[in-house]
Amino acid sequence: MSFQNIYQGKKVLITGHTGFKGSWMAIWLKELGADVYGYALPPYSEMDNFVTSKLADHVHHLEGDVRDGAKLKQYFQDVQPDFAFHLAAQPLVILSYKDPVGTFDTNLMGTVNFWEAVRATPSVKAAVNVTTDKCYDNKEWVWGYRENDPMGGKDPYSASKGCSELITNAYLESFFKAEGTCNIASARAGNVIGGGDWAADRIIPDYFRAVKEGKKLEIRNPFATRPWQHVLEPLSGYLNLGAELWLKGKDFSGGWNFGPEDNTNYSVKELIDEMLTLDGRGGYIIPEQTQKMHEAILLKLDISKAANFLKWKPALGFKETVDFTLTGYLDDLSEDGNMFNLRSKQIELYTKVALNKAINWAL
Template identity: 50%
Template sequence: MFNNIYRGRRALITGHTGFKGSWLALWLQKLGADVTGVALAPNAEPNHWAMLKLDHESHFIDIRDEDALRAAVTQANPEIVFHLAAQPLVRRSYVQPVETFATNVMGTANLLNACRSLKDLSAIVVVTTDKCYENKEWVWGYREVDPLGGHDPYSASKAATEIVASSFRRSFFNSSGGALLATARAGNVIGGGDWSEDRLIPDLVRAVAGQQALEIRSPRSTRPWQHVLECLSGYLTLGQALIDRDGSAADAWNFGPDREGNRSVEALLTALARDWPNVKWRLSQDVHPHEAQLLQLDSSKSRQLLKWQPVWSFDEGVDVTAQWYRTLLEDGRVTSEEQLDAYQITATQRDLVWASLT
């Protein structure tokens, strides 16, 4: 996988205790990397990272603490950094806007500044979001050259994060022999192990466990849904290109699903109910803060230049998501490693570039 480029390589993940970060830590360990994590201590029960029981160095640090973060980064001395630590929730950003900007913008600046002194660093992948674009509610997907923006504080903070990363890239990185820096923007991610508050599938799982119907806000809102392993394969493909000194990869990249993955909230719930009859929902009558109704990504650039493409279809991603939670609730078993193995096998069978044995 990834031409064995991660085997024996020192990798730092910020946000490793989160949903995406924990899956990435699992995958990098299976690829043979020497993983170090920096994140807040898990404050939710259950927690996917704790469930995985991974054996790697871990520092529980707030990335707003510049001195503590610098010390941890220096100690880890990574060759590649994946920056995922963030305040990731739209609705929380309305309640805590200053904390959201401080974490997502200044936290990123703190990390990139700490990385400037690392002698062995080859690559930095800063993860933002599809919501970093100025959303005009149009019917075609956003491209990397489209304007950044953001109505809510979360989206605006991620647009600002992109600007911070671009500034550091042009000012301090990408010089001859220096580290290459890129940003990655993914769609709405689903998959087992997400227990975030105020997020569709975790809220649905909690409702199922409590034998209740989930109250949903916007059944017709459309999002680019993708399984968590899809965007992670994109991040790892991008990291490989940066380590291989491909200067053209030091840029912004979309990693979204094919057009068939752009579905409404109601369509996603209907697909989940097909695999999980206990899934039920009802429409909320409350007034809620603004959220985008239509959002799509154009990932043509990553498909053409990085040769990246999704592995699982929308239905396949929904199926394995439902299976992960059902197996946990009904049998008490965590199937993350099994699903990762199945994903890699499928990628190999479909002859995807990153999964080839060349």
């Protein structure tokens, strides 16, 4: 009965289903009995979760670029989905410095094209744009950002995600306020980790690449503090939010934060130290650097809104988060067994943890 059984038998369209979070969401929705449709670019590599879990055998899959608004809108028209989740994006800070034009084009116009497709497809009753905690104008203060804090960003990626939030709010105020229109929201989460993510310039994929190559990991910003989450944590929030939009409508519109508890933010170094405690392989070095591209040092989210109104909270503590992540990567590295089933088993285990903690969506 997870998520009040709302997704059973529903058509759910995900943009970015070949990506890390999108592929995990597609697997979870399949386990919930949804008919899943995906629209995305090809996966980056043969190690990606979409490929190793053979997700194309389980969902309807169309390759497409969210910058192609006409193609995306036509796919919505063909599918006539009940739900839509927008996860397609250029998701990397470092890459945004190398390709700012592509980053802004994808993350801004991709958002516009998503909402235009939703607006043109009356079958969609609930839709969520997934952004990031980096959408906030980060002052690196010690308290968490709330949903009504200003958007911003010093790097192209963060700025593009702040813009994506502004675009979503403009569409909400301009086109989705009236009763009978789609119920829409945005979801913001922190640094998400878990098996199946092999993107460049991310700390956990870099750690396991170093392990595979018998090298020590180089840590750029060892004392940068992040709201680390296992991938299933924010996904439970997105699915929880989608279900409430379906059931209760516009009371759940707007922005929502999904992050760890306030006192559970850890540094990059602490994350890798915990991984080494559990895994015992590898190591790291902290190189001297004369010049760095800007990356925030301290970033926290205030999840009070989700806790109070959605009755959502994280199910995993820090050590459990690292343990779930390690298990996912060991499954990747073993190259043995049915990866789709292994991911499904981890979703089942996570759901049991949430149920034991009486978290609302799992009851």
